[in-house]
Amino acid sequence: MSEMIKVAVDAMGGDHAPLEVVKGAVEAIKTREDIKVFLVGQEELVKKELEQYTYKPEQIEVVDAKEVIETAEPPVNAIRKKKQSSIVLGMNMVKKNEADAFVSAGSSGAILVGGQVLVGRIKGVERPPLAPLIPTEKGVALLIDCGANVDARASHLVQFAKMGSIYMENVVGIKNPKVAILNIGAEEEKGNQLVKETFPLLKACEDINFIGSIEAREIPHGGADVIVTEAFAGNIVLKLYEGVADTLLTKVKEGLMSTLRSKIGALLIKPALKQTLKAFDASQYGGAPLLGLKGLVVKTHGSAKANDIKNSIIQCVTFREQEINSKIKEHICTETEE
Amino acid sequence: MSEMIKVAVDAMGGDHAPLEVVKGAVEAIKTREDIKVFLVGQEELVKKELEQYTYKPEQIEVVDAKEVIETAEPPVNAIRKKKQSSIVLGMNMVKKNEADAFVSAGSSGAILVGGQVLVGRIKGVERPPLAPLIPTEKGVALLIDCGANVDARASHLVQFAKMGSIYMENVVGIKNPKVAILNIGAEEEKGNQLVKETFPLLKACEDINFIGSIEAREIPHGGADVIVTEAFAGNIVLKLYEGVADTLLTKVKEGLMSTLRSKIGALLIKPALKQTLKAFDASQYGGAPLLGLKGLVVKTHGSAKANDIKNSIIQCVTFREQEINSKIKEHICTETEE
Numbered sequence: 037m038s039e040m041i042k043v044a045v046d047a048m049g050g051d052h053a054p055l056e057v058v059k060g061a062v063e064a065i066k067t068r069e070d071i072k073v074f075l076v077g078q079e080e081l082v083k084k085e086l087e088q089y090t091y092k093p094e095q096i097e098v099v100d101a102k103e104v105i106e107t108a109e110p111p112v113n114a115i116r117k118k119k120q121s122s123i124v125l126g127m128n129m130v131k132k133n134e135a136d137a138f139v140s141a142g143s144s145g146a147i148l149v150g151g152q153v154l155v156g157r158i159k160g161v162e163r164p165p166l167a168p169l170i171p172t173e174k175g176v177a178l179l180i181d182c183g184a185n186v187d188a189r190a191s192h193l194v195q196f197a198k199m200g201s202i203y204m205e206n207v208v209g210i211k212n213p214k215v216a217i218l219n220i221g222a223e224e225e226k227g228n229q230l231v232k233e234t235f236p237l238l239k240a241c242e243d244i245n246f247i248g249s250i251e252a253r254e255i256p257h258g259g260a261d262v263i264v265t266e267a268f269a270g271n272i273v274l275k276l277y278e279g280v281a282d283t284l285l286t287k288v289k290e291g292l293m294s295t296l297r298s299k300i301g302a303l304l305i306k307p308a309l310k311q312t313l314k315a316f317d318a319s320q321y322g323g324a325p326l327l328g329l330k331g332l333v334v335k336t337h338g339s340a341k342a343n344d345i346k347n348s349i350i351q352c353v354t355f356r357e358q359e360i361n362s363k364i365k366e367h368i369c370t371e372t373e374e
Numbered sequence: 375m376s377e378m379i380k381v382a383v384d385a386m387g388g389d390h391a392p393l394e395v396v397k398g399a400v401e402a403i404k405t406r407e408d409i410k411v412f413l414v415g416q417e418e419l420v421k422k423e424l425e426q427y428t429y430k431p432e433q434i435e436v437v438d439a440k441e442v443i444e445t446a447e448p449p450v451n452a453i454r455k456k457k458q459s460s461i462v463l464g465m466n467m468v469k470k471n472e473a474d475a476f477v478s479a480g481s482s483g484a485i486l487v488g489g490q491v492l493v494g495r496i497k498g499v500e501r502p503p504l505a506p507l508i509p510t511e512k513g514v515a516l517l518i519d520c521g522a523n524v525d526a527r528a529s530h531l532v533q534f535a536k537m538g539s540i541y542m543e544n545v546v547g548i549k550n551p552k553v554a555i556l557n558i559g560a561e562e563e564k565g566n567q568l569v570k571e572t573f574p575l576l577k578a579c580e581d582i583n584f585i586g587s588i589e590a591r592e593i594p595h596g597g598a599d600v601i602v603t604e605a606f607a608g609n610i611v612l613k614l615y616e617g618v619a620d621t622l623l624t625k626v627k628e629g630l631m632s633t634l635r636s637k638i639g640a641l642l643i644k645p646a647l648k649q650t651l652k653a654f655d656a657s658q659y660g661g662a663p664l665l666g667l668k669g670l671v672v673k674t675h676g677s678a679k680a681n682d683i684k685n686s687i688i689q690c691v692t693f694r695e696q697e698i699n700s701k702i703k704e705h706i707c708t709e710t711e712e
Contacts, residue, residue, distance in 0.1 A: 172621070173624070173625075183558065186558065186567075187566045218610065220521065220524065220609040220610065227524070227606075228524040229524075251613050252610040252611075252612075252613035252614035252617060253613035253616050253617040253620075254617065255614065255617055256614075256617040256618050256620070256622075257617065257621060267558070268558055268566045268569075268607065269606065269607055271558040271590070272556065272590040272610060272614075273590075273614060274590075275558075275589050275590035275591035276590035276591065276593065276594075276610075276611060276614050276615065277614065277618055279590060279591040279592065279593055280594050280618040281618055281622055282591075282595075283510070283594035283595060283654070284619055284622050284623070284654065285622070286511070287650045287651055287653070288647065288650070288651070290650045291643065291647035291649065291650035291651065294649070294650065295646050297645075297646070298642060298643040298645075298647070301639040301641070301646075302643060304635050304638055304639025305629065305639035305643065307633075307635075307636075308629045308632045308633050308635070308636035309626065309629035309630065309636070310629075311629060311632070312626070312632065313626070315625070316622065316625050
């Protein structure tokens with residue numbers, strides 16, 4: 037058997053932990069024999085959940101973590117003080133090479149801070165960006181950065197573009213991905229100061245397929261594969277996506293339930309509608325990777341279910357197999373190594 | 375008869391000009407006898423369109439404008455050189471007090487530049503923001519600023535908050551509107567440099583009902599009535615709103631048309647669905663005002679139809695009747711008059 041790919045998973049993170057996390061881990065290891073999952077969390081709770089399943093014992097190991105970092109805790113403090121938390125222990129496993137990757141549906145802040153402080157950056161990477169996949173009409177696009185670095189500089193954005201491009205090509209499988217910078221107009225002279233500074237740098241960048249600016253309107257239409265932005269705007273895109281979709285589907289449902297006639301119609305359209313809307317869901321691709329670290333850290337959303345956890349684990353496997361970090365080192369370090 | 379409220383309308387602006395513009399103008403004057411519309415555009419074309427309608431001749435006057443500013447033209451140049459364009463002539467009418475307001479579905483850039491250069495700012499207003507209304511579950515929210523001032527400063531945002539609040543209260547009719555700053559987290563310490571600087575200023579501002587930060591996810595749910603932001607983020611919100619809604623409704627339609635069963639269902643749900651989705655449409659409130667100018671300038675979207683033009687004209691009437699500019703002067707100038 038080939039070498040195992042080891043993924044540490046935060047068994048205590050997210051709204052449905054440990055139940056859905058444990059379920060997702062079991063589902064993930066059943067897809068391949070060479071995955072080993074470390075379930076990091078309160079041992080007793082996690083083991084009790086595990087009892088329900090049959091699986092190969094060499095593929096799952098429980099790592100006891102007595103503490104839990106809550107979502108509302110100030111992240112810097114939490115990482116510093118809760119040494120026995122699932123997030124700190126899981127990240128330390130990545131740091132010590134005991135795991136290749138860490139997956140968590142827990143506190144975003146703690147994951148971002150922990151990634152930087154505990155796992156550490158690849159030499160040459162200035163800022164590690166958080167890069168979720170968002171659904172588009174054509175599939176998915178990578179939104180990079182989305183929460184890690186507000187007030188980023190142009191040089192950071194160039195690194196985001198390179199890392200995002202490598203990720204989309206090798207993990208998601210989009211050949212020569214189209215890279216665009218999020219902007220408020222299509223023309224080169226449009227934009228704020230940061231975009232104006234970054235645009236020519238991206239244009240001059242030979243190792244990416246830069247297609248210019250993308251307006252927010254074009255993101256859902258699939259106008260680019262990698263959307264480069266600093267975290268403030270990126271976070272707004274991510275959250276508004278959710279908010280508008282949510283509100284609109286609520287309105288559609290209200291419409292369907294408003295008259296007897298429409299209720300009958302609703303029964304008829306339900307299966308077909310479910311099918312098309314399912315295509316507009318990025319969770320099948322796993323969570324958001326925090327790129328540029330010495331190991332992979334993946335943040336899945338707080339409401340993650342078993343399927344999200346499973347896909348995030350599989351994403352870690354692809355990340356490792358495709359040697360993304362070697363590729364990042366190759367493309368980033370040539371320019372910024374001091 | 376009371377004094378006429380005079381609105382200049384760009385008969386050449388937008389995808390459906392002059393046809394829909396002329397139609398909208400006629401519909402608007404039929405709602406009230408004290409509205410006078412100046413249709414500014416190529417006289418022959420406009421008069422030919424007008425021939426189709428019966429209306430009181432004292433309520434519509436055609437102002438000949440031999441030139442047209444195209445959407446793609448660099449705005450500063452266009453405003454400087456095309457002195458006989460509908461935008462320049464219409465704005466000059468506002469400047470000379472021959473009209474109270476100007477409505478255009480034409481080039482956003484030219485309207486923003488023309489508003490500043492030709493109409494001019496109210497003394498004390500640092501930057502005039504463009505403030506569209508966006509639909510929410512509860513009605514509408516004012517997004518201010520949305521395209522006029524990228525890289526704005528904290529003092530600008532405070533003025534936006536005040537002007538937006540006055541507009542929502544007096545033109546849209548929301549008593550004591552909830553004002554929030556667009557942010558990437560709900561907590562006061564979150565945000566980029568600009569938000570961190572602006573937050574305490576808004577908190578200290580006595581003449582607005584400041585409720586703190588709003589995350590993009592909460593905008594469609596109607597979490598605030600006035601959403602304060604600089605133009606880069608505001609423009610992203612506006613355009614992504616459109617893009618996500620568009621894509622999602624396309625997906626819903628695809629679902630409805632995908633099987634025979636769903637097609638029958640679609641016929642049954644259509645009237646009810648149309649009804650609920652209509653509520654999620656802000657065009658009934660008119661276009662986006664460019665606030666803080668010595669007169670009102672309203673930008674309606676490029677694809678504006680007669681109904682949008684009509685509502686934009688009525689919006690100008692309310693703006694005038696409610697003496698919004700006196701209120702803006704009162705609240706802005708006390709602090710910033712030099």
